Every structure is written in structure tokens, then in C-alpha cells.
Amino acid sequence: MNEAKLRIRHLGKRFTTPEGPFTALADVSFDVAAGEFVALVGASGCGKSTLLRLIAGLESPSDGEVLLDGRPVRGPGRDRAVVFQDYSLYPWFSVAENVGFSAGLRANRGGDARLRAERSRLLLELMGLERFADAYPHTLSGGMRQRVAIARALQNEPDVLLMDEPFGALDAQTREVMHELILHVLATERRTIVFVTHDVEEAVYLGDRIVVLAPGPGRIDSIWATDLPPALERTPELKQTPEFSGLAGRIRARIRETSGLQSDLQALRRLTGVRPPGPRSASERK
Amino acid sequence: MKIRGPLGRRRYLAIALASFLLWTACWWALAASGWVDPLFLPSPLAVLRRAYLWGVDGDLLVDARISILRVTAGFLLSALMAVPLGLLIGAYRPVRAFSEPLLEFARYLPAVAFVPMVLLWVGIGEGSKIALIWIGTFFQMVIMISEDVARVPLPQIEAARTLGASDSEVLRRVLLRSALPAILDTLRVTLGWAWTYLVVAELVAANSGLGYAILKAQRFLQTDKIFVGIIVIGVIGLGTDQLLRALHRALFPWAAARP
Numbered sequence: 220m221n222e223a224k225l226r227i228r229h230l231g232k233r234f235t236t237p238e239g240p241f242t243a244l245a246d247v248s249f250d251v252a253a254g255e256f257v258a259l260v261g262a263s264g265c266g267k268s269t270l271l272r273l274i275a276g277l278e279s280p281s282d283g284e285v286l287l288d289g290r291p292v293r294g295p296g297r298d299r300a301v302v303f304q305d306y307s308l309y310p311w312f313s314v315a316e317n318v319g320f321s322a323g324l325r326a327n328r329g330g331d332a333r334l335r336a337e338r339s340r341l342l343l344e345l346m347g348l349e350r351f352a353d354a355y356p357h358t359l360s361g362g363m364r365q366r367v368a369i370a371r372a373l374q375n376e377p378d379v380l381l382m383d384e385p386f387g388a389l390d391a392q393t394r395e396v397m398h399e400l401i402l403h404v405l406a407t408e409r410r411t412i413v414f415v416t417h418d419v420e421e422a423v424y425l426g427d428r429i430v431v432l433a434p435g436p437g438r439i440d441s442i443w444a445t446d447l448p449p450a451l452e453r454t455p456e457l458k459q460t461p462e463f464s465g466l467a468g469r470i471r472a473r474i475r476e477t478s479g480l481q482s483d484l485q486a487l488r489r490l491t492g493v494r495p496p497g498p499r500s501a502s503e504r505k
Numbered sequence: 506m507k508i509r510g511p512l513g514r515r516r517y518l519a520i521a522l523a524s525f526l527l528w529t530a531c532w533w534a535l536a537a538s539g540w541v542d543p544l545f546l547p548s549p550l551a552v553l554r555r556a557y558l559w560g561v562d563g564d565l566l567v568d569a570r571i572s573i574l575r576v577t578a579g580f581l582l583s584a585l586m587a588v589p590l591g592l593l594i595g596a597y598r599p600v601r602a603f604s605e606p607l608l609e610f611a612r613y614l615p616a617v618a619f620v621p622m623v624l625l626w627v628g629i630g631e632g633s634k635i636a637l638i639w640i641g642t643f644f645q646m647v648i649m650i651s652e653d654v655a656r657v658p659l660p661q662i663e664a665a666r667t668l669g670a671s672d673s674e675v676l677r678r679v680l681l682r683s684a685l686p687a688i689l690d691t692l693r694v695t696l697g698w699a700w701t702y703l704v705v706a707e708l709v710a711a712n713s714g715l716g717y718a719i720l721k722a723q724r725f726l727q728t729d730k731i732f733v734g735i736i737v738i739g740v741i742g743l744g745t746d747q748l749l750r751a752l753h754r755a756l757f758p759w760a761a762a763r764p
Contacts, residue, residue: 277663297669307660310759311682323678326669355759368664375668 223250224288224411225274225379231282232269232437242436243269246283249430249439251379256405256412256450258426260419260470262478266437267415268383274413275301275381287379297326300372302382307368308356314367315352318342321375335374342370345404362393366400373408382414386421395455398424406451419474423467424458425450431470433477440477443470547729552736555729564718569737572703572714575631579638580699584692587646591688594647595654596680608644616641616702620709634706634714641702642695649695653687654680686753686760693749700742 230247233240244266251257259267272278274285276295285292287299295301308317321327322335343349346366356364365385372380386394398421405412416422422429423445433440445466447457457463512520529549535541536548543551559565594601616637623636657680665679707716715734722730754761 275663275667277666295663295666297667299667301664301667303660303664305660306658307664309661309679309682311685311757320665321668324669324674325671357759371664371668381667 222253224253224255225251225413226286226289227251227270227274227283228286229283230270230273230280230285232266232273232278233281244273245436245438247432247437247439248283249442251411251413253411254409256414256425256427258422258429259413259415259432260417260422260429260474261432261437261440262434262474263417264434264437265432265477266434267432269437270432271301271381271383271413271415274379275299277301297321297375298377299379299381300375300377302365302368302372302380302385304384304387305361305364308364308371310356313353313355314348314359315339315343317356317367318348318370318374320371327375338376339370339374342373345407346370346400360393361389362397365389365397369401369404373404373410378411380410380412382412384415384417387417394418394421399455401425402450402453419467419471420458423447423463423470424453429470431473431477434479441473544726544728547732551729552732555727556733556737559718559730559733565733565737568713568715568718569741572707572716572738573741575634575706575714576638576696576699576703578631579635579703580642580692580696582635583639583643583646583695583699587643587650588688591647591650592654592676592681592684594651595657595684596676601651604647608648612644612648614640614644617705620705623706624710629710633710634703637706638699638702641705642699645698646691646695649691650684650688653684653691656687657683686757689749689753689756693746693753696745696749697742700738704738 227247227249230244231242232244233242235241247266247270249257259270261267269278273280274292276285276292276299279294292299309320312320319335319339322332322339327335340349343352346369348363348366348370351359351363356367359367368385386397389397402425414422414425419429426445427450429443429445431440431443432438443466447453447462447466532546533549536543536546536551547555556565590604594604619640620637623633623640627633627636661679661683662675665675670678703714704716704719707714708720711717715738719731719734722728722734
């Protein structure tokens with residue numbers, strides 16, 4: 220982790236809405252080193268998905284710029300693959316055809332077709348999908364579908380993998396399995412990763428650094444480096460340690476302070492005259 | 506009966522058959538009761554007999570064949586133009602802005618009122634029937650297909666772009682493929698309208714076809730023959746509809762289970 224793979228420079232994004240202009244992001248700057256795993260967290264409305272879409276080139280910035288290897292990002296490109304939360308698989312294609320989708324595109328021709336086919340096969344194996352190669356997405360569970368989406372994104376050998384709440388729609392058990400899978404995949408396929416999530420535990424467990432965004436307008440509140448063992452040595456038991464829960468708790472408290480949820484709690488206390496729910500359960504509301 | 510409760514295929518067919526028999530029985534009872542002049546409501550048996558006579562004459566098949574040919578030609582012409590145009594309108598907002606006002610206006614124009622103009626423009630030959638079917642279906646078809654394309658989930662498009670797909674690849678490999686089941690449904694619905702306009706065209710300007718046969722029967726007050734014509738058109742419509750539904754199930758097994 221030496222030079223920056225991604226440089227985000229004074230990035231701002233404004234949208235026009237029926238209620239007038241809306242600033243989703245203002246003056247966001249940070250670097251992501253090559254091979255680093257950066258998790259973006261923050262209260263809803265903090266612009267974390269918008270930030271990811273700007274890096275992907277799916278939105279264009281109102282101010283500032285995103286630099287990939289020093290070159291400004293002008294639009295989506297095969298060097299930055301995206302894993303979406305849902306509905307991005309092609310239901311008319313089998314699992315293998317979905318994973319191999321990019322191989323059939325003009326931009327990717329010219330390479331060795333056999334190597335690409337072999338890579339598709341290896342990715343299916345890595346994701347535990349060999350038995351489902353001929354299945355169609357609608358017959359798979361949500362967790363299996365996201366495995367396909369990750370394999371499809373990796374097929375192109377992107378420099379950067381952008382993940383937009385990829386496990387947000389999954390149940391807690393499946394999500395844990397996916398965490399182990401992601402760490403396992405990273406061991407063989409080292410990538411630079413920017414990962415958006417609303418789950419602080421997930422961010423702390425997977426990330427090298429955690430960027431906390433604050434809403435209104437979306438901006439960087441704080442950046443947290445984990446002093447946890449390197450990603451490849453993490454195991455689920457880590458989540459039980461005081462270091463882990465301490466860091467997660469501090470980040471959650473920080474998000475709560477930026478979100479205005481604190482005033483909600485005070486209002487609730489005045490309204491009911493009883494003790495409001497503890498900070499833990501309040502922060503886990505989506 | 507439960508709201509959205511399940512229903513097996515056999516049960517469905519049994520209920521559908523019972524409904525058909527019930528309505529035919531009502532018709533037969535009404536005709537047999539003598540309350541209604543047979544001129545206004547011929548009995549099912551009279552209609553069946555007429556269908557048999559018309560059939561052995563050979564004319565029924567000839568009329569049905571020419572009508573089917575006209576519908577197919579007009580409908581295919583509409584579809585061949587509407588699918589690419591609908592795809593572009595559904596994909597590009599400026600193309601939508603450019604064409605939507607005209608299309609929305611055109612689809613409220615009464616196609617039937619174009620009959621005199623069509624006769625003037627393309628004469629009374631086969632072209633006039635095809636042109637009227639085109640006027641009646643094309644504008645609706647373009648708008649509906651553009652909606653089908655516009656409903657393709659955005660992540661499917663964005664995923665393709667981040668995987669390196671060009672615009673034309675997104676159009677062909679994602680938008681068209683994703684919208685295809687919905688487009689086939691749209692075509693199935695508009696095919697029914699094509700039959701309506703065919704009959705209008707044949708009633709006004711033709712010397713063959715089922716619509717023309719109905720008109721001729723009217724001149725001779727052969728109400729049973731009018732009934733046969735209407736029922737034959739209905740049966741052909743039902744048949745093609747079922748055929749297209751079966752095609753839909755065979756081609757797009759994934760579409761029924763969309764999340």
C-alpha cells in the first residue's frame with residue numbers, strides 16, 4: 220500500500236429536485252491505496268452511494284474530480300467494476316453466461332478466448348457456484364445471486380471493485396457467510412475495494428479503513444483506521460473481541476451524532492416520559 | 506376462494522369450460538324461448554348449421570385465409586417499425602421528447618376516420634387494409650414498447666456499462682433482451698386491435714374476407730352468418746393469443762418468476 224490508486228479531490232455533487240437544488244456531496248477528498256479495502260458508512264442521506272457512483276463514473280461530479288492512477292474518471296469503464304445491491308443480474312442468462320457476459324463485449328475482444336473461459340470457470344469455482352453454472356438467477360437465493368454478481372464483476376479483472384450495499388438485502392446468517400467469502404476471494408484476487416454499507420460491524424470486519432460520512436450536505440466526518448489484524452487473518456471470532464466491538468461502538472456513536480438521531484432520542488424521552496431504547500438498538504434501526 | 510389463492514391447471518380448465526357451456530346454454534335457452542325474434546338472435550344450432558354450410562362451400566376458409574393474411578401483413582409492418590423505434594424512445598430521453606408529443610397525439614386520432622383518406626392515398630387494394638391496420642396499431646405499439654424498454658431495471662444497464670459495454674451493446678444485449686417478454690406481451694395485446702381494424706377495413710372497402718362476408722350477410726339479413734363471422738374471428742383471435750402465450754412461456758421461462 221504505497222501510492223494512491225484512487226484520489227478523490229474536492230468532490231461535490233448537486234442534484235436538481237422538484238423542491239430545488241439538493242447538495243448530495245460537498246468537498247469530499249480522500250485517497251485509496253492500491254489493494255486497500257475502504258468501507259464507506261454513514262447515516263442515510265449522507266451520500267455514500269452517490270460517492271460510489273461518482274467513482275464508478277455512473278454520475279458526473281458537479282465539483283472536483285476522481286482520479287484513477289492519476290487520470291480523471293470520465294465515465295464508467297471496465298477498470299472499475301460495480302456490484303449492485305440487487306436486480307443487476309441478467310435473468311435471461313444462466314449463471315455461467317452472466318459471469319461470462321463481459322467476455323462477449325467488443326471492448327474485451329482480442330484477448331485469448333480460452334483464457335477468459337478458463338477464468339469464468341475458476342471464478343465459479345472460487346464462488347462455490349460450479350453446481351449452479353447452468354441455473355438461472357431466479358432459481359437462486361439472494362446470497363447465491365450476489366456471488367454471481369461478484370464473479371461477474373471480477374471476470375473483467377478490474378483494478379477497483381466498487382460494492383454498493385452488496386449484502387444489504389441478505390439475512391444476517393447469509394451475510395456472515397458472504398463476509399468470509401469476500402475475505403477468501405481477496406486472498407486469491409487482491410483488488411482495491413470501495414465498499415458502501417449501513418452495517419458498521421460489516422465495515423469494521425472487512426475494511427482496512429472506515430470512512431464515516433455525515434449528511435446534509437454529504438461530507439467526510441472522520442476516517443478510522445482499524446488496528447485489527449490484516450484482513451486475511453480475520454475470523455468470525457474477532458467480532459467477539461473488545462477491540463472489535465469497541466471500535467464498532469465508537470463509529471456507531473459517531474454516526475449517531477452526525478445523523479440527528481440524538482435529538483430524536485431526546486424528543487422520544489420527552490414524549491413518553493420513559494427511558495428510550497438504548498443506543499445500541501436505536502442505531503440498528505435501518 | 507381466497508384473494509390470490511392458488512388454482513391448478515385442471516381446475517382452471519374445468520371452470521373455463523363450465524363458463525363457456527353456461528353462456529352457450531343461456532344463449533340457446535334465450536333463442537329457444539321464443540322471446541327473441543330469430544332474426545335478432547339466431548339459435549346456436551342455426552349458427553352451427555350455417556358455419557357447416559359456409560365451410561363446405563369453401564368460402565369460409567377462403568375468407569378466413571385472406572383476412573388472416575391481411576392482419577398478419579399489417580401487424581408485422583407495425584411491429585417491424587414499432588420495435589426499433591420503441592427501443593430508441595425507451596432508451597434515449599431526447600428521442601422520447603422529440604417523438605412523444607406526436608405519438609400521443611396520433612394515438613388519439615380515430616383510425617376509422619382515416620378510411621376515406623386511406624382510400625384516397627393507397628386506393629381500394631390490399632394496401633388500404635394494411636394501411637388502416639397500421640394506423641390503428643402502430644402508434645399504440647410504439648408507446649407501449651417504449652414503456653416496456655423504459656421499465657428495464659437501471660442496475661442491469663449500469664452493470665453492463667461498468668463491464669465495458671458500448672451503447673449499441675447495451676441497446677441490443679441488455680435493453681432489448683430484458684424487455685423482450687414485455688414486448689411480446691404488448692404485441693399479443695395489439696394483435697387483438699389489428700383484428701378490429703381489419704374488420705373495419707373489410708366492412709368499408711373490400712370484396713373478400715370475413716368482414717366483407719359479414720357485410721354481405723347483413724344485406725341479406727343472414728344474422729346466423731353474421732354470428733358465424735364474429736365467432737370465427739373470435740376463435741382465430743383466441744387461438745393466436747394462446748399460441749403467443751405458449752411461445753412466451755417457452756421462450757422466457759425466467760420472466761414469470763421475476764422478483
